[in-house]
Amino acid sequence: MLAIKNLSLKRANKLLFSSLEMQAEARQIVVVLGPNGAGKSTLLLALFAMLEPASGEVLLENKDVQDYSRHDLSRLITWQGDLPPTEFGLTVEQRLLLANDGNDIKEALLYMDLEQLQHRVLGELSSGERQRVEIAATMVRDNPIWLMDEPTAHLDMRHQVDCLQLMKQEAKEGRLIFTVLHDLQQAAAVADVVVLLDGKGGVEVAEAEVMLTAARLEPVFGVTLKGHGRELMPVYNGEIE
Amino acid sequence: MKRLCVLLLLLFSAFPASASERILALAPHVCEMLFAIGAGDEVVGAVSYCDYPAAAKKLPRVGTYNRINIEAAIALRPTVAIVTDAATPGVKKLSALGVRIVRSHPEKVEEVLADIRRLGEITGHKQQADQVAFALQQRLDVLPARTNQKKLRVFYEIWPDPLLTAGKNTFIHDVLKHLGLVNVFGAVQMEAPRVNVESVLAAKPQLVIVPSEKRDVSVRSQYWKKWLGEDIQVITVNPDLLHRSGPRLLDGMEALDVQLQGLNFEK
Amino acid sequence: MRNKWNEQLFIAMFIAAVGGVVIVALGLGEHWISPWNPSNNMESVILWDIRWPRILTAFAVGGLLALAGAWFQVLLGNPLAEPYVLGVAGSAAVGAVSGMMIFPDSVWVTSMGAFIGAWVGIAAVLSFSHLGPTRLLLAGVVLAALWGAVLMLLMAMLPERGLMLAYAWMMGDLSHSSLPIWLLLLVWLGALCCGLVLSQSLDKLLLGERHAEALGVDVSSLRKKLLLLASAVTAVAVTAAGTIGFIGLVVPHLMRLLFGSLHKVVLLASAFGGGLLLIIADTAARTVISPAELPVGVLTAVIGVPVFLWLLLRRR
Numbered sequence: 098m099l100a101i102k103n104l105s106l107k108r109a110n111k112l113l114f115s116s117l118e119m120q121a122e123a124r125q126i127v128v129v130l131g132p133n134g135a136g137k138s139t140l141l142l143a144l145f146a147m148l149e150p151a152s153g154e155v156l157l158e159n160k161d162v163q164d165y166s167r168h169d170l171s172r173l174i175t176w177q178g179d180l181p182p183t184e185f186g187l188t189v190e191q192r193l194l195l196a197n198d199g200n201d202i203k204e205a206l207l208y209m210d211l212e213q214l215q216h217r218v219l220g221e222l223s224s225g226e227r228q229r230v231e232i233a234a235t236m237v238r239d240n241p242i243w244l245m246d247e248p249t250a251h252l253d254m255r256h257q258v259d260c261l262q263l264m265k266q267e268a269k270e271g272r273l274i275f276t277v278l279h280d281l282q283q284a285a286a287v288a289d290v291v292v293l294l295d296g297k298g299g300v301e302v303a304e305a306e307v308m309l310t311a312a313r314l315e316p317v318f319g320v321t322l323k324g325h326g327r328e329l330m331p332v333y334n335g336e337i338e
Numbered sequence: 339m340k341r342l343c344v345l346l347l348l349l350f351s352a353f354p355a356s357a358s359e360r361i362l363a364l365a366p367h368v369c370e371m372l373f374a375i376g377a378g379d380e381v382v383g384a385v386s387y388c389d390y391p392a393a394a395k396k397l398p399r400v401g402t403y404n405r406i407n408i409e410a411a412i413a414l415r416p417t418v419a420i421v422t423d424a425a426t427p428g429v430k431k432l433s434a435l436g437v438r439i440v441r442s443h444p445e446k447v448e449e450v451l452a453d454i455r456r457l458g459e460i461t462g463h464k465q466q467a468d469q470v471a472f473a474l475q476q477r478l479d480v481l482p483a484r485t486n487q488k489k490l491r492v493f494y495e496i497w498p499d500p501l502l503t504a505g506k507n508t509f510i511h512d513v514l515k516h517l518g519l520v521n522v523f524g525a526v527q528m529e530a531p532r533v534n535v536e537s538v539l540a541a542k543p544q545l546v547i548v549p550s551e552k553r554d555v556s557v558r559s560q561y562w563k564k565w566l567g568e569d570i571q572v573i574t575v576n577p578d579l580l581h582r583s584g585p586r587l588l589d590g591m592e593a594l595d596v597q598l599q600g601l602n603f604e605k
Numbered sequence: 606m607r608n609k610w611n612e613q614l615f616i617a618m619f620i621a622a623v624g625g626v627v628i629v630a631l632g633l634g635e636h637w638i639s640p641w642n643p644s645n646n647m648e649s650v651i652l653w654d655i656r657w658p659r660i661l662t663a664f665a666v667g668g669l670l671a672l673a674g675a676w677f678q679v680l681l682g683n684p685l686a687e688p689y690v691l692g693v694a695g696s697a698a699v700g701a702v703s704g705m706m707i708f709p710d711s712v713w714v715t716s717m718g719a720f721i722g723a724w725v726g727i728a729a730v731l732s733f734s735h736l737g738p739t740r741l742l743l744a745g746v747v748l749a750a751l752w753g754a755v756l757m758l759l760m761a762m763l764p765e766r767g768l769m770l771a772y773a774w775m776m777g778d779l780s781h782s783s784l785p786i787w788l789l790l791l792v793w794l795g796a797l798c799c800g801l802v803l804s805q806s807l808d809k810l811l812l813g814e815r816h817a818e819a820l821g822v823d824v825s826s827l828r829k830k831l832l833l834l835a836s837a838v839t840a841v842a843v844t845a846a847g848t849i850g851f852i853g854l855v856v857p858h859l860m861r862l863l864f865g866s867l868h869k870v871v872l873l874a875s876a877f878g879g880g881l882l883l884i885i886a887d888t889a890a891r892t893v894i895s896p897a898e899l900p901v902g903v904l905t906a907v908i909g910v911p912v913f914l915w916l917l918l919r920r921r
Contacts, residue, residue: 147818171821178819181812184684186866195809196820386764402764499712500773501780505897523896531897532773534780536655539647540635541896552710565650 098122098273099144099242104153106139112151113139114300119292123241126264126274128284128305131294132318137277138178140294141244144275145174157242172198175240177248180227183220189230190215197237205233208263210256224251232260243267245276249283261286285309285327293317359461362400362411362419364426367450367584368442368457369394372420374585375458375467382414390578390586401428408432418460444583446512451475454585470585477588481595483518490598492519493543498553498561501538502530509583517595519545535565545601546570547594549577573597612864619863619874623881630660630888635895662782662845663887663901664880665789667852669842671879672796674853675860675871676835679807680828682738684861687854688839691745694850695752696726697843702759702771709767715774716783716844723840726752727833734832735825737814776900777849779887784845796838797876803830804868811866849902851909852879858916882908 098121105115113136121127129137142148144155146162155162162170181192189211193202206212209229219227228251235243245264249257264287268274278284284291284305291308293301295317301308308314309329311322321332362383363369369388372381384397385406400411406428411419418438421429433439440460444450451471458467494510496502504510505526514521522541523531543566548558559572575597579590631640634656643649673688680686688694700722701715708714726748733744760771782789800807806827809817814824842849860874886904893899 142815145819147815167818167823168821171819174819176815176819178815181816182682184682185679185811186861187808187811188865191808191865191867192812195805195812497770499781500770500778526897528897530769531894532900533896534655534891534898536651536891537635537896537898539651539655554710 098158099275100156100159101144102154102156104143104155105151106136106143106148107151108136108139112298114294114298115152117153117292117300117302119290119302121273121275121290123271123273124268125289126268126276126287127290127292128288129275129277129292129294130284130308130314130317132296135294135296137294138246140292141176141178141246141275141277144244145170145176147176173240174242174244175235175238177231177235177243177245179246180224180231181219183218183227186218186220188216188218189222192219192230193234193237196234198239200237200239202233202237205236208236208259209233210259225253225256228252229256232263236263241272243272243274243276245274247277247279249278249280257283281309281314281322281329281331282327285329359418360414360416361461362414362416362432362437363388363394363397364401364406364419365403365422365442366390367444367582368420368422369397370582370584370586371442371454371457372461374470375454375461375463377457377461377463380461382416383411406432408435411437420457445507445509447478447516447587450583450585450587451478453583474585474588477592478516481517481591483516487518489518489520490545491522491541491543492545492547493522493538493541494547495558496530496549498558500532501534503533505529505531510581513580513587513591517591517598519598539565544571546572548572548574549581550574551577571601573601612870615864616870616874620877623877626881626884627660627664630884631656633888633892635892658782658786659779659887659891660884661786662779662789663883665786665793666779666782666842666846666849667856667879667881667883668793668876669789669796669838669879670849670852670883671856671860671875672800672872673835673839673842674879675857675868675875676800676807676831676838677853678857679810679868680738680831680835681742682813683742684858685854686742687850688835688842689848689850689853690742690749691726691730691836692749692752693723693726693730693836693839694843694848695749695756696729697723697840698771698775698848699752699755699759700725701774701847702756702763705767705770705774706759706763709770712783719783719847720840720844723836723843727836727840730836731829731832734829773900774847776902777847777905779846779883779901780891782845784841789841789845792838792841793876793880796834797872799834800872800876801869803827804872807831807868808866847902849883849905851905851913852883855909855913855916856882859912862916 101117101119104117106113131137248260288305291305315322323332359380360382361380363372363381364385366387369384370390373391383400385401388394401407408428408431416437419432420440420442422443442453444453454471455467458464494504503523505528511521522543546562548555555574562570562572579586638648677686678684697719700718704715704718806822809820809822818824856879857875860871860878864870864874887901890901890904891898
């Protein structure tokens with residue numbers, strides 16, 4: 098579905114990473130990991146042609162994403178990013194209707210617990226509620242590829258669980274999901290493939306079981322990790338250096 | 339003895355009575371007044387629009403109606419400055435530098451004559467000034483007051499766009515009154531109220547006076563005929579004569595009077 | 606809460622209100638004239654040859670200014686933007702006053718000057734259109750300051766009468782439009798239609814540029830179109846009636862408060878609401894100190910400022 102060939106990305110003349118090469122298929126969840134500033138969000142933007150790569154290309158069904166029209170691309174890829182501004186007083190319902198392309202929004206409202214809030218203005222909601230709206234907006238568009246940039250941010254525990262379950266479910270039903278996550282356990286819960294940006298220009302791609310180990314992650318994040326698989330987590334009560 | 343003579347000489351030359359006032363005429367009507375009373379030689383500086391008589395045009399300009407160039411003014415070493423408005427920027431400074439400030443801003447026809455006399459006293463041309471004022475008064479007295487006729491209702495178009503006219507307590511209003519005319523907007527408490535066609539229509543004037551300044555009078559005449567009907571009389575006047583509160587005012591008033599007498603009105 | 610029926614009823618009532626105000630405005634003036642029963646020929650003339658064209662002009666100009674305001678607000682991502690914020694009114698004023706200086710007797714030259722000036726201002730702003738909303742706003746504010754300085758320079762050089770004329774022009778005058786009324790109404794209709802066509806994309810732009818792109822909007826093309834449309838509409842309004850403020854700022858806000866933020870409704874409501882507000886302001890301008898009249902720009906400020914402050918405080 099999505100092929101990334103020799104991709105190098107720059108941000109303000111600084112090279113973020115180079116020569117990323119990977120193939121992503123339907124029913125996969127690709128988790129992008131890395132420290133702050135490594136280029137995770139930038140990678141997502143490049144995947145739907147929001148910026149031009151320094152070199153290399155991203156192919157969607159064998160066609161460069163840069164060659165798609167905005168309109169066509171928006172029917173294939175959905176992007177969930179930062180919270181939209183609220184100055185203009187849109188309601189939850191209105192915001193979802195902008196994204197839904199004619200699909201019914203009831204199910205998404207229900208799943209993300211937004212029924213009571215649907216006529217409220219976005220500006221009056223908490224950031225967690227607004228985040229749920231953004232995820233609902235991703236759901237209603239029904240595109241085959243989802244790009245999600247920290248979807249669990251702002252969410253309380255229950256909704257974080259709901260979100261991760263949603264992603265697993267949707268992948269099972271045939272979607273390809275690229276997501277940036279910070280929490281290792283969340284990553285372990287959903288990832289099939291992991292893209293690791295080390296923040297120093299390097300990038301690695303591997304299966305989740307291979308990548309989510311202390312050996313691979315400790316050098317990148319600079320923390321001590323313990324456990325493995327679903328139980329991989331940082332050591333919190335160690336000495337602070 | 340010698341010292342006494344020198345002292346006496348100095349004393350006499352200190353009185354400006356017979357000689358060298360150096361006068362700044364800071365308004366067009368002031369210029370005209372000064373030349374009319376024979377003080378033209380003492381005028382050293384003027385402002386824009388001081389264009390009558392011809393000699394006035396040659397005077398150095400030290401400012402405009404709303405601003406005075408202090409440097410240029412002081413360079414002429416004036417002793418007295420005659421202004422319309424003491425609040426004009428520059429006047430205070432002149433006063434602080436020792437120039438005597440005299441105000442002349444006639445708002446009625448009588449005040450024009452009074453100012454002529456007053457300027458005569460100040461500049462030492464009293465006799466000539468009184469003669470000029472007297473002559474003007476005689477001409478004023480001769481103008482028909484038209485008290486035994488139904489007064490003509492007049493709309494005075496000061497400016498076409500925006501449409502401006504003269505309100506209460508203005509110079510124009512007083513001029514019209516002296517000619518026995520009724521200013522249809524004479525009750526409005528503003529100096530130059532902006533009106534619209536509808537109010538003019540509702541005021542039912544019989545005569546429209548259009549100064550010939552900066553507009554095509556024939557166009558205005560057509561305009562008013564369109565709105566007020568073919569019967570409306572439109573006459574034009576020379577604003578330099580009628581709007582300036584100076585000695586030529588009577589020329590303007592007499593000319594207007596002649597036009598009024600030439601109109602066909604059933605009274 | 607508010608369902609489709611309610612909303613349509615509201616809009617219908619709103620348009621009916623506009624009709625009502627027009628009728629009352631026709632009747633008001635130096636003295637009341639019944640619009641369906643004028644007592645004599647002169648009253649008929651006053652009604653249809655003087656008041657009616659003025660009301661139509663106010664309606665069209667008010668609607669255009671409100672539409673431009675709504676568009677500038679979404680273009681700059683700032684609900685406090687309005688048609689003059691990018692300097693288009695300032696450059697138009699410079700053009701008009703320049704015209705006054707060169708040909709002081711000609712109204713036509715003044716209008717041409719205003720129109721040309723407006724487009725010079727538009728071109729200047731367009732050259733910055735590739736900047737994001739914040740930087741575009743800054744560029745516009747600086748340009749507006751430039752035009753303001755040039756204007757002051759010109760006015761310092763004007764003779765006394767000219768100064769008064771310049772102020773009068775800048776305060777707005779609906780008593781005779783420099784452009785034919787049919788043209789104004791046509792532009793009003795055309796602008797509204799263009800706006801309605803773009804409304805879905807405009808709604809998406811409210812989510813921010815990235816989200817709009819992700820939803821399929823060609824943002825840079827839309828911004829250029831919007832800038833051109835909004836500026837052209839402002840240029841026409843300013844040429845016809847001088848610089849009348851506050852309508853473009855206040856009306857779209859009011860409409861959003863009443864009808865929600867979706868552009869289909871906001872633009873429709875603003876096109877009518879702007880006209881409504883300006884008719885009210887102009888009717889007040891020509892009646893409160895009758896027989897004299899106030900410049901309409903004063904009334905839009907007197908009405909607009911309290912409303913705007915109220916909106917500002919309310920949003921907190």
